[in-house]
Amino acid sequence: MTADVIEFRPKRIRVVAWVSAVFLVAVFTVVGLLLGDTPTGVIFRTSDQVAMVFLGVLLACGMLLLARPRVRADAEGVEVRNVVTVHRFAWPEVLHVSFPDGASWARLELPDDEYVSIMAVQAVDRDHAVAAVRALRDLHKAATT
Template sequence: MSAEAQWDLEVRSKKSARYAIATAVVLLISHLAVAFLLRITPTGVYFRTADQIALAGLGVLMASLALLLTRPRIRVGPAGVAVRNILSERLIEWDLVQGLSFPEGAIWARVDIPDDEFISVMAIQANDNDHAVAAVRAFRSLEKKYAGAQS
């Protein structure tokens, strides 16, 4: 069995990923254009090649940071719920999962765990509308299947 076959559901945000990619492209192009034009346009200040490289590098760094927003995902399967946000991923076993909630006014969903704690799920976002609703419904049907088997 492959690593991907163990998950019944994988969800990523659609709109946020598109916005992040568009932002990264704009940041990169604008920094590269300014870096290129830095020595051509007379500004009264003498810029060197190192300044151009630094500005281009800054654009690459900022675009890379923007692309981190494409990472969030949630995967659901027999082993539990794997939530990956921007920097970290956590596997929550079914015996700890107490549901998926989407509080009113919240930006994204959350997996409820014992002791009134929760783990934010940046992959299911309110701005995704029908995609988010479908993801919550799919999660809840799989939760019945797997969490019910744990009881």
């Protein structure tokens, strides 16, 4: 990454996502191991135990998707990677970088009353979010004036 490119990722949700993912795998592994011996008469096989651990891993992977958001910007434009989608916009396509009152994350205001949420810039990150919005606004201003 050069000095001309800025990149921001959420801070708190990444920690929560990783802790939750580890917790899910641990819990499902313990439950899977304990499935073999039940007083109810139900017979759990090794495949059931493996499936339980696999389910924990799948849920953990889903949780880690929350750690995926990123915003990367340079003089030409901005790339917003949210949980599933990736969008790239040239700065002339963007009207404003905003962070509406009460919103969970910042957004790019686009023509025709459309917008794209920037999940990498979250309100719970406070000063980090303020720095990200300011940096994005500075790049937008420099590119459009």
